[in-house]
Amino acid sequence: MSDKIHPNFIDGEWVEAKATIANVNPSDTSDSLGQFSSATVDDMSAAITAAKAAFPAWSQSGLEARKAILDFIGDELIARKEELGRLLSREEGKPLAEGIGEVARSGQFFHYFGAEVLRQMGEFASSVRPGVDIEVSREALGVVGIITPWNFPTAVAAWKIAPALAFGNSVVLKPAELVPASAWALTEIISRSGLPKGAFNLVVGSGSVVGDAMARSADVDAISFTGSVNIGRQIARNAIENMSRVQLEMGSKNALLVMDDADIDLAVQCAINGAYFGTGQKCTASSRLIVQSGIHDEFVAKMSAAMNDLKVGNALTAGTQIGPVVDQRQLEQNLRYMQIAADEGAELVQGGDTPTLDTDGYYMTPALFAASNNAMRVNREEIFGPVACVIKVDDYDEALAVSNDSDFGLTAGIMTTSLKQAAHFKRHSKSGCVMVNLPTAGTDYHVPFGGRKSSSYGPREQGQYAKEFYTIVKTNYSQPY
Numbered sequence: 001m002s003d004k005i006h007p008n009f010i011d012g013e014w015v016e017a018k019a020t021i022a023n024v025n026p027s028d029t030s031d032s033l034g035q036f037s038s039a040t041v042d043d044m045s046a047a048i049t050a051a052k053a054a055f056p057a058w059s060q061s062g063l064e065a066r067k068a069i070l071d072f073i074g075d076e077l078i079a080r081k082e083e084l085g086r087l088l089s090r091e092e093g094k095p096l097a098e099g100i101g102e103v104a105r106s107g108q109f110f111h112y113f114g115a116e117v118l119r120q121m122g123e124f125a126s127s128v129r130p131g132v133d134i135e136v137s138r139e140a141l142g143v144v145g146i147i148t149p150w151n152f153p154t155a156v157a158a159w160k161i162a163p164a165l166a167f168g169n170s171v172v173l174k175p176a177e178l179v180p181a182s183a184w185a186l187t188e189i190i191s192r193s194g195l196p197k198g199a200f201n202l203v204v205g206s207g208s209v210v211g212d213a214m215a216r217s218a219d220v221d222a223i224s225f226t227g228s229v230n231i232g233r234q235i236a237r238n239a240i241e242n243m244s245r246v247q248l249e250m251g252s253k254n255a256l257l258v259m260d261d262a263d264i265d266l267a268v269q270c271a272i273n274g275a276y277f278g279t280g281q282k283c284t285a286s287s288r289l290i291v292q293s294g295i296h297d298e299f300v301a302k303m304s305a306a307m308n309d310l311k312v313g314n315a316l317t318a319g320t321q322i323g324p325v326v327d328q329r330q331l332e333q334n335l336r337y338m339q340i341a342a343d344e345g346a347e348l349v350q351g352g353d354t355p356t357l358d359t360d361g362y363y364m365t366p367a368l369f370a371a372s373n374n375a376m377r378v379n380r381e382e383i384f385g386p387v388a389c390v391i392k393v394d395d396y397d398e399a400l401a402v403s404n405d406s407d408f409g410l411t412a413g414i415m416t417t418s419l420k421q422a423a424h425f426k427r428h429s430k431s432g433c434v435m436v437n438l439p440t441a442g443t444d445y446h447v448p449f450g451g452r453k454s455s456s457y458g459p460r461e462q463g464q465y466a467k468e469f470y471t472i473v474k475t476n477y478s479q480p481y
């Protein structure tokens with residue numbers, strides 16, 4: 001239990017909040033991680049003003065100094081991964097190993113983009129006019145607003161902050177209200193990294209208040225948002241009024257295809273991992289399991305048996321595989337969708353119970369539905385919980401068509417031993433990332449990440465593709481004397 005008050009970080013100073021909200025552990029609601037700011041529009045304005053003032057010097061800073069700052073942040077995240085991973089698991093509810101893994105991965109984002117600082121190359125072209133040279137260079141954009149969701153409290157912030165700073169932008173971070181402790185801990189490290197004051201600012205508060213103010217500000221040059229589709233749309237509408245650049249990473253209804261020729265044990269393992277790890281609270285979760293008729297009954301039986309072995313429990317308890325749902329609202333949403341699935345005629349194979357454990361938390365057992373079809377709401381709308389639905393199909397062509405029949409398109413996977421089917425799926429899946437004999441969740445940090453349709457908008461995140469969003473291109477013509 002902690003009553004510590006965590007202020008905002010604005011213009012290089014810790015600025016006390018006028019109002020605060022408690023951060024509650026979803027594995028144990030009697031445990032508070034402390035009081036966090038409920039910031040005002042004025043706090044957001046002050047942060048944006050500070051970031052704008054810091055931009056000219058920071059964007060022209062020396063590359064080695066910039067790299068050293070990113071390395072410092074990456075080093076400390078990795079060195080403190082156990083401690084900060086525990087904090088993350090305590091506030092978000094993912095099992096400890098996943099929390100520690102997320103913090104370590106976050107450090108790797110800073111290291112990766114630290115190296116990118118020294119790889120900022122331009123292009124040269126000869127002009128169509130003889131004697132004229134052309135250089136194409138990239139420059140920082142200015143103030144980048146970053147709005148993050150609760151499900152990857154440190155990693156999403158890291159994969160946006162690291163490239164933003166690497167390319168010389170100044171930053172205002174607005175994390176999700178449910179998980180401010182991880183953002184605060186990251187900020188505390190950044191505050192000691194040598195970054196000039198104002199180049200990074202943290203404003204913790206409600207999305208509809210400070211997030212909205214950020215999206216409407218004419219002084220924010222670009223907004224990178226990860227969250228739900230409806231909020232993404234709203235942010236884009238507001239940002240476009242100022243012609244601010246927008247990058248949106250949103251929800252999905254990812255499909256995992258299980259073909260008759262699949263290695264069934266591997267298919268079950270990937271389906272369990274993709275559908276239920278992280279309590280199903282991943283934008284890359286396999287919520288639609290599209291299974292061919294020949295393997296269907298055995299797959300459902302084996303999946304159900306494997307689910308019986310999953311250990312639901314307190315995120316911090318050794319052996320827990322499935323932590324709690326993040327909060328009461330999300331738990332109610334999951335249970336509501338369970339009812340919708342049943343009302344629409346899907347058959348509950350197992351799960352969806354709300355067990356009582358030693359600590360009072362938002363626990364739910366993973367749920368599997370069979371006999372569902374792709375028109376059902378549970379297969380069209382993002383639930384964002386440990387609920388997966390099996391859709392039976394006759395052949396690969398039908399499986400492909402069903403997987404692509406979605407408003408979303410972030411990740412998609414296929415379990416097959418057929419090279420022909422795997423190759424066809426890679427070519428014809430309408431999603432941003434395709435996995436063959438792997439879970440739909442779990443991506444690398446040095447390659448592009450993003451989706452299609454309502455899952456993403458704007459340039460890809462991560463790897464070298466990140467510069468498409470975080471820099472602006474300039475074409476310089478010159479005629480030497």
Ligand code: NAD
Nearest residue numbers: 148149150175176207208211212227228231249250251283
């Ligand atoms: P959310 O949309 O409710 O909130 C996301 C962020 O937006 C929060 O910081 C919130 O405070 C802020 N916000 C809310 N209203 C706002 C407004 N009017 N203006 C500006 N900001 C506002 O999403 P969530 O519940 O925190 O996260 C879950 C969602 O995130 C899911 O849909 C999930 O699929 C998505 N997600 C996507 C990815 C991806 O990379 N595609 C990764 C993780 C999560």
